[in-house]
Structure formats: structure tokens, C-alpha cells
Amino acid sequence: MTRTAVIEVSGLSKRYGTTVAVDDVSFEVYDGEIFGLIGPNGAGKTTTMECVEGVRTPDAGRVKVLGFDPARDQYRLQQRIGVQLQEAHLQKRIKVGEAISLWASLYKSVVNHDQLLAQLGLSEKRNAWFMTLSGGQKQRLFIALALINDPEVVFLDELTTGLDPQARHAIWDLVRSIRTRGKTVFLTTHLMEEAERLCDRVAIIDRGRIIDIDTPSGLVRRHCPQRSVLLTTEDSRAEEHLGTLPGVTVTRGDAVDNPLMMPLVIRGDAHDLMTSVIQCLADHQIRVIDFQTMVPTLEDVFLKVTGHSIRGTS
Numbered sequence: 001m002t003r004t005a006v007i008e009v010s011g012l013s014k015r016y017g018t019t020v021a022v023d024d025v026s027f028e029v030y031d032g033e034i035f036g037l038i039g040p041n042g043a044g045k046t047t048t049m050e051c052v053e054g055v056r057t058p059d060a061g062r063v064k065v066l067g068f069d070p071a072r073d074q075y076r077l078q079q080r081i082g083v084q085l086q087e088a089h090l091q092k093r094i095k096v097g098e099a100i101s102l103w104a105s106l107y108k109s110v111v112n113h114d115q116l117l118a119q120l121g122l123s124e125k126r127n128a129w130f131m132t133l134s135g136g137q138k139q140r141l142f143i144a145l146a147l148i149n150d151p152e153v154v155f156l157d158e159l160t161t162g163l164d165p166q167a168r169h170a171i172w173d174l175v176r177s178i179r180t181r182g183k184t185v186f187l188t189t190h191l192m193e194e195a196e197r198l199c200d201r202v203a204i205i206d207r208g209r210i211i212d213i214d215t216p217s218g219l220v221r222r223h224c225p226q227r228s229v230l231l232t233t234e235d236s237r238a239e240e241h242l243g244t245l246p247g248v249t250v251t252r253g254d255a256v257d258n259p260l261m262m263p264l265v266i267r268g269d270a271h272d273l274m275t276s277v278i279q280c281l282a283d284h285q286i287r288v289i290d291f292q293t294m295v296p297t298l299e300d301v302f303l304k305v306t307g308h309s310i311r312g313t314s
């Protein structure tokens, strides 16, 4: 299937003085997908996004959004994209409904305000001051403002940072609903769980450079194929039988009080490791007390490809 690229970035570079913020970055975002630029604080995500939006001028490289050059066709492009606002840009005492009307006045064509507020769960907050909203409500308002002109491409920069898990899940649902309506979403996040759950494809960026681009599951498969099973059993034959499975290693886990209850750690690269292990247990009628599977995540991929953890690197 050939997919249409709505965002094309090639060889993008940007420095601030001697700091190289973005270094020869290239990627494409396809029509109708949720694409995530993921990496730690300071990796160059915001700078890249701002160059794509046309609010920052790159030092080098080529950017196209919906066929436009964002630097040259700023005005025409603004009508067709939606950009999430940062908190500092709204007055404390502006009311939710007023903010929506103000934003709507900037565009030639806009969506129905009531429907938009209802969709984002903000109908009851129409007359509330911005400063009285919770973190989650503020983020929903920012998304509402980004959607006011019914944009084809929506840009969201770290939109769930600082939110509690419940508010975060609500925002993820909203972002998925944007995709359901056929829009393209380009987002940044330093939260690997968010990227894994939300994004169709991600680009890993570290120190201004793109390390790899793929679906989250594709990245896990290619960089961290190893799966493991932690198995607790009192059956002394288990270790021997499981050890005969092709491509599988079996070791004893950490000691617990009762040596018989030390879990077996079964590792292998095969996609169907779990199935083979279950089959083997059934074939030999091995009774199992506990069975845990461990599947690598994007966080493991990040560690593998960059050599450092995504946490604590800011």
C-alpha cells in the first residue's frame, strides 16, 4: 500500500548558538496516522515540531506540510493545521467559551462550537475562567482550540505532561477520536507508555538525531526480540524438559525463602516462545504454581538503541 505523506521532512537542522538542537532529521508522516516524535527532554522534539509548523526557521533542510512550505505559506497553511497552545498563551480570566470564539475568529471556516465543547467534555465549563480549570480540563481546552478550524493535521506537543493517569487516558481517547475522523496527528512525548499506546508509528530522537522509525511493535521486534517467562513449579523435571526447546535458555531466578519455589527464567527470541512453553508444560503434565510473561517495551528499545535510559537524562 502506498501511503500519502502529509508531512515531509528531510535534512532538517537547527542550532541555537553552539547548541545543535536538531541534526539532519528526516521523516514522513502519513495521512490519517498518529505519528510520535519520542525522546528525552532536550532531544529536539519541540524545535523539530516548531520548524514543521512554520513558527521557527530551520538552518537547513526541507519541510513540506500538505504540500506547502511552512516558512513561505504560513498563512494558507495555518488555515489547515491545528496547533496545541501552551499554557502561557491564555489569560487567566478568559472564559472557556470566549477562548473558543476568539480562536474561531482567526479562521475562515470553523466547526460548531457547542459540538466541539461537548466532544471534549467541556460543555459545563463554557462560562468558567481558564484559571479555574484542572490540568486535564486545560489540556482538553487546548485540544479544542487546536481543532476549531477542523484541521487536516493536528500538532500536539507533550500534551499529557503533568496529568494524572485518569486524565491522561481521557486525553488519549480524544487523540484517537481525532484519528477516527480521518485527521493526521503529529505529537511529541517523552512518555514511552503514551507512545506505545497511542502512536501508529514513532521516530526515536536523541540529542537531535533520529535513531530509528517504525511502528512501536516493529521497533520492539527488531531491537528487543527476546521474550521471557517466569515460571514457578515444584516439579523437578521442568527445567530439563523446557531446556530441550530449540533456541531457549532456562536459568534459576533469584532465591526466595523456599528453594523449591525459585522461579525458572525461560528466555528465547522466538515469536511463539509462550506457545512452545505452554505446549511443553502440557505435554509433560507439569503443574505450575505461577506463570508470568515479560515482553519488552519501547522503554527497553530506547535503552538498547541509545545506550541510556529515557528517564533522568534531562
Ligand SMILES: Nc1ncnc2c1ncn2[C@@H]1O[C@H](COP(=O)(O)OP(=O)(O)O)[C@@H](O)[C@H]1O
Residues within 6 Å of the ligand: 016, 019, 020, 021, 039, 040, 041, 042, 043, 044, 045, 046, 047, 048
Ligand atoms: N530558544 C532556545 N534557545 C536556546 N536553546 C534552546 C532553545 N530552545 C531549545 N533549546 C535547546 O535545544 C535543545 C533541544 O530543545 P527542545 O527542542 O526544546 O527539546 P525537547 O522538546 O525534546 O525537550 C536543548 O538542548 C535545548 O536546551
Ligand SMILES: [Mg+2]
Residues within 6 Å of the ligand: 045, 046, 047, 157, 158
Ligand atoms: Mg519539548
